[in-house]
Amino acid sequence: NKQVILKHYVSGYPKESDMELKNSTIKLNVPEGSNVVILKNLYLSCDPYMRGRMKKTEGSYIDSFTPGSPITGFGVAKVLESGDSNFQKGDLVWGMTGWEEYSIVTPTQNNLFKINDKDVPLSYYTGILGMPRMTAYGETVFVSAASRAVGQLVGQFAKMLGCYVVGSAGSKEKVDLLKSKFEFDEAFNYKEEHDLDAALKRYFPDGIDIYFENVGGKMLDAVLLNMKLHGRIVACGMISQYNLEQTEGVHNLFYLISKRIRMEGFIIFDYFHLYSKYLEMIIPKIKAGNVVYVEDVVEGLENAPTALVGLFSGHNIGKQVVMVSSE
Ligand code: NDP
Numbered sequence: 001n002k003q004v005i006l007k008h009y010v011s012g013y014p015k016e017s018d019m020e021l022k023n024s025t026i027k028l029n030v031p032e033g034s035n036v037v038i039l040k041n042l043y044l045s046c047d048p049y050m051r052g053r054m055k056k057t058e059g060s061y062i063d064s065f066t067p068g069s070p071i072t073g074f075g076v077a078k079v080l081e082s083g084d085s086n087f088q089k090g091d092l093v094w095g096m097t098g099w100e101e102y103s104i105v106t107p108t109q110n111n112l113f114k115i116n117d118k119d120v121p122l123s124y125y126t127g128i129l130g131m132p133r134m135t136a137y138g139e140t141v142f143v144s145a146a147s148r149a150v151g152q153l154v155g156q157f158a159k160m161l162g163c164y165v166v167g168s169a170g171s172k173e174k175v176d177l178l179k180s181k182f183e184f185d186e187a188f189n190y191k192e193e194h195d196l197d198a199a200l201k202r203y204f205p206d207g208i209d210i211y212f213e214n215v216g217g218k219m220l221d222a223v224l225l226n227m228k229l230h231g232r233i234v235a236c237g238m239i240s241q242y243n244l245e246q247t248e249g250v251h252n253l254f255y256l257i258s259k260r261i262r263m264e265g266f267i268i269f270d271y272f273h274l275y276s277k278y279l280e281m282i283i284p285k286i287k288a289g290n291v292v293y294v295e296d297v298v299e300g301l302e303n304a305p306t307a308l309v310g311l312f313s314g315h316n317i318g319k320q321v322v323m324v325s326s327e
Helices: 046-056 122-126 131-135 149-162 172-180 196-203 219-228 268-287 301-313
Strands: 003-006 019-023 037-045 072-082 092-098 102-105 165-167 187-189 209-212 227-235 263-267 295-299 319-323
Touching: 003 301, 019 301, 037 092, 037 122, 037 268, 046 301, 072 122, 072 172, 092 102, 122 295, 122 319, 149 165, 149 209, 149 319, 165 172, 172 187, 187 196, 196 219, 209 219, 295 301, 301 319
Parallel strands: 165 187, 209 227, 227 263, 295 319
Antiparallel strands: 003 019, 037 072, 037 102, 037 319, 072 092
């Protein structure tokens, strides 16, 4: 069983060398009386929150990885054997699994969902039909990290709800994609803007109603200056802070008060009960071609560390997925 192991806790930017590929043996049968499920992993999801799990944290909404053990994350898999009556051999599932060829999981602990609709690409269950999906289900106006897994969907859902949507991203290619493919009204490359405040004023001369926050740091500071009175900030993630030993200070926080802005964080795990409703809404839209969804799929478990590390330098265009096996 080929596995990607986290060697040690990480400080600063994660590197490929923080992980290693190992071989282990695994018994592919369910012990008598056990309710575990044996999975053959097909697709693995690379997500920014995994950086937080590479260090020792307490009181977080999700446990740290265990050094010396395989990395875990969301993925799509096939059931080889099942000790749980809700899952049968041959079922396709998505949920928390290991960065390895085969995993033994407990369905209730691993949030395993059975995949019923199979005539969409299976890798979509790591993204638009998996965890980053409902993260983006809401309304928005300004979206940072807009070309990625969450951002591309946030923008499209906001457009469906009739909003004026502007996104920021880190390269010309991504900015073009936002405007041409994802139909954002406007987009800009934050790396080329010396003055983020001026950039936001260009696109929002009357201010921002809703900001979907993915990056934090300097961008959040500039956005606070440009929010409208009674604006709302959906605090989804702050990727610019994940690799810093000392997080950057936000200087403009006082505007939360003077502009009566509401800023609220959320964690997608609180919304799993809405999953079937979300599928009812989104699957017909995917099949009718009404949502655009871009993935960046690399092949081979051995390429998983590079894919994960690449998130933090913006290598991925769209949702980063690792294909372990196609069936
Ligand atoms: P992706 O993995 O798809 O993309 C990561 C992207 O972030 C990179 O491609 C890069 O693009 C951008 N980025 C990296 N470093 C920086 C930086 N220093 N400043 C600005 N942008 C940077 O991300 P997701 O769409 O999956 O996740 C987006 C955010 O949503 C993250 O903050 C994540 O933690 C959060 N999240 C929160 C959830 C929740 O439940 N609250 C659930 C899922 C995600 P670029 O070229 O544009 O710089």
